[in-house]
Amino acid sequence: MNFDLNKLVRENIKKLKPYSSARSEYSGSADIFLDANENSLGSPLKKWYNRYPDPLQKEVKKKISSIKTVAEENILLGNGSDECIDLLIRAFCDPLQDNIIICPPTYGMYEVYAHINNVPLKEVPLLPNYQLNLEGLENAIDGQTKLIFLCSPNNPTGNSLLHEDIEVILNNFEGIVVVDEAYINYSRQRSTIADLKEYPNLVVLQTFSKAWGLASLRLGMTFASSAIIDVLNKIKPPYNISGATQELVLQALDNLADVNSMIVETVKERQRLGEELTSIPVVEKIHPSDANFLLVKVVDPNGIYNYLKSKGVIVRNRSNVLLCEGCLRITVGTEKENRDLVQLLQQYPVPVS
Ligand SMILES: Cc1ncc(COP(=O)(O)O)c(C=O)c1O
Numbered sequence: 242m243n244f245d246l247n248k249l250v251r252e253n254i255k256k257l258k259p260y261s262s263a264r265s266e267y268s269g270s271a272d273i274f275l276d277a278n279e280n281s282l283g284s285p286l287k288k289w290y291n292r293y294p295d296p297l298q299k300e301v302k303k304k305i306s307s308i309k310t311v312a313e314e315n316i317l318l319g320n321g322s323d324e325c326i327d328l329l330i331r332a333f334c335d336p337l338q339d340n341i342i343i344c345p346p347t348y349g350m351y352e353v354y355a356h357i358n359n360v361p362l363k364e365v366p367l368l369p370n371y372q373l374n375l376e377g378l379e380n381a382i383d384g385q386t387k388l389i390f391l392c393s394p395n396n397p398t399g400n401s402l403l404h405e406d407i408e409v410i411l412n413n414f415e416g417i418v419v420v421d422e423a424y425i426n427y428s429r430q431r432s433t434i435a436d437l438k439e440y441p442n443l444v445v446l447q448t449f450s451k452a453w454g455l456a457s458l459r460l461g462m463t464f465a466s467s468a469i470i471d472v473l474n475k476i477k478p479p480y481n482i483s484g485a486t487q488e489l490v491l492q493a494l495d496n497l498a499d500v501n502s503m504i505v506e507t508v509k510e511r512q513r514l515g516e517e518l519t520s521i522p523v524v525e526k527i528h529p530s531d532a533n534f535l536l537v538k539v540v541d542p543n544g545i546y547n548y549l550k551s552k553g554v555i556v557r558n559r560s561n562v563l564l565c566e567g568c569l570r571i572t573v574g575t576e577k578e579n580r581d582l583v584q585l586l587q588q589y590p591v592p593v594s
Contacts, residue, residue, distance in 0.1 A: 242412055244442045246468050249333050249387055249416060254476060262479035264293050294484035297474075301487050304494040305462060311434060314467040317474060320481050322423060322448040322461030326390075327354045328473045329419060329444065329463075333387040334360040341388040342381055344373060346397055346562045348421060351390040361385075366563060371398040371528070373406045379413070387416045393433075394424040397559050397570045399530030401430040411440045417469070419444045424532035426452035426504050427511070434464055441466050451533060452504050455493060458486045507533050507573050514571075514579045521583070522591045525567065534572045541592050542567050552585050 247255075263277035275281075280291045302313040309316075319325035334341060336359035343351045344367050355362040363386070365377040378389070389410060393402040411418050420433045422445055434445050444465040450456035460482065463473060493500075515535055518524045523545060526538035539545050542560035546569060549556055557570040573579065 242442070243415055245415075246441070246466075246472075250472055251333060251335050254332055254472065257475055259475045260479055262293070262296050265296050265479065268295070290484055292484070293480050294482065294487055296479050296481075298482050298487055301482075301490055301494070304491065308494065308497065309434060309464070311437065311464050312467075315437065315464055315470060317463040317465070317470045317477070318482050319461040319463060319477070321450065321459040322421065322446045322463075323350050323354075324477075324481060325446050325461050325463040325473075326350055326419075326421075327357070328477055329388060329417070330354050330358050330360055332472050332476055333417060334358065336360055339385045339387045340383070341390065342378065342386055343390045344378075344392075346395075346559070346564050347390070347392045348396045348423075367395070367398070369564065371395065371400045371564070372403055373410070375406060375409055378410060382414060382416075386414075388419055389414060389416065390419045390421065392421040392423075393430070394422075394428050394531040396423065396532065397534075397536055397557070397562065397565060397568075399528055399532045399534060399536050401428050401531045404430060404433070407433060408436070411436070411443055414442065417442050417444055419446060421446045423448045423451055426500075427508055427533050428531035430531065437464060437466070441468075444469060449490060449493070452507075453493060453500055454503060455490065458489055460486055460490055510576060510579055511535065511573045513576075514573055514583070517579075517583045518586070521586045523586060523589050528568075534570050536565065536568050536570050538567045539569055540567075542569055544592070545569065545586070545589055548589055549582075549585060554582055554585060 267276060277293050279293065283289045284291045298318050302316050305316055306313045319328065340361040340363050341355050342363045342365055344365050352362055363381045365374050365381045368374050391402055391407060394400060407420060422432055425432050425447060433443060437443055444463060447462045449458060449460040511530060515527050518527055518537060523540045524537060525540060528536040542558060546556065546558040559565040559568045559570045
C-alpha cells in the first residue's frame with residue numbers, strides 16, 4: 242500500500258496560511274495582556290473566564306497522552322468528535338469531486354457532514370451479521386475516495402467490527418481509514434490506537450461523551466500520525482475547546498477510577514438488562530452489544546416506542562433503518578431505570594396477528 246498524505250490533502254488546505262491567534266503568537270506569562278481584545282475587567286461570574294483558552298490544549302493533551310500512551314503530537318481535540326469528523330472531511334475532500342465511504346447502518350453524522358460539505362457519499366451496507374462487506378468496499382473504492390468511516394463498536398448495531406477486517410482495509414486502501422471508537426470503553430475488543438504506529442493511514446476517534454460521562458462538555462479526541470494532526474490543526478477554529486471544558490476535563494482525567502467503575506457497572510447492567518429483556522414476550526431478538534446500548538428487535542416497534550414515550554421513557558426508534566427493521570435502540574440506564582423499563586415492557590400486550 243502506497244500512502245502519500247500529500248496527495249490526499251486538498252490543494253487549498255495545503256496552501257492555506259492558518260489564522261494566527263493572539264494566544265498562539267504569545268503563550269508565555271506576562272503581567273498585562275492587551276493583545277487579544279478580551280475584557281480586562283473580568284466576567285460576571287465568581288470565577289473569571291475573560292481570557293481566551295489555550296488553543297492547543299497542551300495540559301489536557303499531556304494527561305490524555307499518558308493515559309492512552311499516545312504522544313501529544315498525535316492528538317487533536319475537537320468540540321465533540323463530531324467536530325473531528327467535519328475537520329477530516331474538510332481537510333481531505335474537495336466538494337463535488339472526492340468521495341467518502343460509509344457502512345450503514347451507522348452513525349448518522351458522517352453522512353450529514355458529507356452533505357454539508359457537498360462531498361459525494363458512497364454507501365457499502367454492512368452484511369446481515371453487521372460485519373464489513375470487504376468485497377463491496379473493494380468495489381466501491383475509486384481514485385477519488387479519500388476517507389472510509391468505520392464505527393466500532395458500531396452505532397446503532399452495538400457490535401464491534403472484526404479487527405482483521407479493519408486491517409484488510411488499512412493494508413489495501415491508499416486513503417484514510419477513520420475508526421470511530423466512541424463506545425470502545427464498553428467493548429471486549431481492544432482499541433485500534435495500538436495500530437497507529439503501523440498504519441500511517443489510520444485515524445482513531447474517541448470521545449468524552451460516553452464512558453467519561455461528559456457529553457455536555459463537548460470534547461472529542463482524534464489520534465493519528467503527526468502529519469495528519471498538523472493538517473487538522475491548520476483548519477480547526479483557533480479556540481475550539483472552551484477554557485471551562487479544559488479545566489473540567491483536567492479534573493476528570495484525575496478520576497480514572499470513577500470512570501472505570503462506571504464502565505464496569507454499565508457492562509454489568511447491559512448483561513442483566515439483556516437477560517431480562519429475553520423473557521419479555523414482545524421482544525424478538527437482542528443483538529449482542531459491545532456498547533452502552535442494546536439494539537432490540539420487538540414485535541411492534543412503533544407501538545412500543547409510543548407506549549414507552551407515553552410512560553415518560555424515551556428510547557430511539559431505529560425500525561426504519563436499513564438492517565435494523567423492527568428495532569429499538571435502548572441505552573443502558575441505571576439499575577432502577579432498567580428495571581422500570583423492563584416492567585413497562587412486561588405490561589405491553591402482545592399484538593394479535
Ligand atoms: C459513533 C459515534 N461517534 C461520534 C459520536 C459523537 O460524539 P461527540 O459527543 O463526541 O460529538 C456519537 C454520538 O452519539 C457516536 O455514536
